[in-house]
Amino acid sequence: MYSRQSYWGTHRKLVLAFDVGTTFSGISYCILDPGDVPVIRGVSKFPSQEHVGGSNKIPSVMYYDQEGRVRAVGAETEQLHIVEKAEEEEWVRLEWYHLEASHFSSADLPPLPNGKLAIEVLGDFLRYLFQCAKAYVEEAHDSTIWNSLEDRIDLIL
Numbered sequence: 528m529y530s531r532q533s534y535w536g537t538h539r540k541l542v543l544a545f546d547v548g549t550t551f552s553g554i555s556y557c558i559l560d561p562g563d564v565p566v567i568r569g570v571s572k573f574p575s576q577e578h579v580g581g582s583n584k585i586p587s588v589m590y591y592d593q594e595g596r597v598r599a600v601g602a603e604t605e606q607l608h609i610v611e612k613a614e615e616e617e618w619v620r621l622e623w624y625h626l627e628a629s630h631f632s633s634a635d636l637p638p639l640p641n642g643k644l645a646i647e648v649l650g651d652f653l654r655y656l657f658q659c660a661k662a663y664v665e666e667a668h669d670s671t672i673w674n675s676l677e678d679r680i681d682l683i684l
Contacts, residue, residue, distance in 0.1 A: 576602035591640035
């Protein structure tokens with residue numbers, strides 16, 4: 528049986544790990560305190576998925592409007608009123624979008640919104656995940672914890 532070692536760093540810090548998958552994505556985090564054994568937790572609350580309770584993943588889906596602005600992400604994209612508005616306003620639905628940013632070809636993807644590069648779409652998705660992580664950490668712990676650690680965050684992709 529493997530036992531985790533105590534954190535040997537000298538300062539408290541936050542580690543956020545992003546798992547961007549082809550169908551679902553999630554976030555794990557750990558607050559590292561010097562001398563304590565790290566406890567890895569998952570973000571289990573996302574917008575439009577509050578009713579699920581305990582789900583650590585969201586769909587890897589985004590909607591962009593015709594001007595290239597993010598309109599809905601993750602579970603938000605499955606809400607009926609969002610789907611209807613997307614059809615009505617001809618939003619672009621992106622799934623599998625992050626594949627182009629790595630090693631797949633553009634042929635594997637739906638068309639990207641006007642003016643967007645695959646790496647920008649990935650950046651938009653990671654920004655959303657980061658905001659979700661912040662909201663969750665602030666809610667699950669002390670609301671001041673994020674502010675005390677925001678200059679000591681390690682990101683893992």
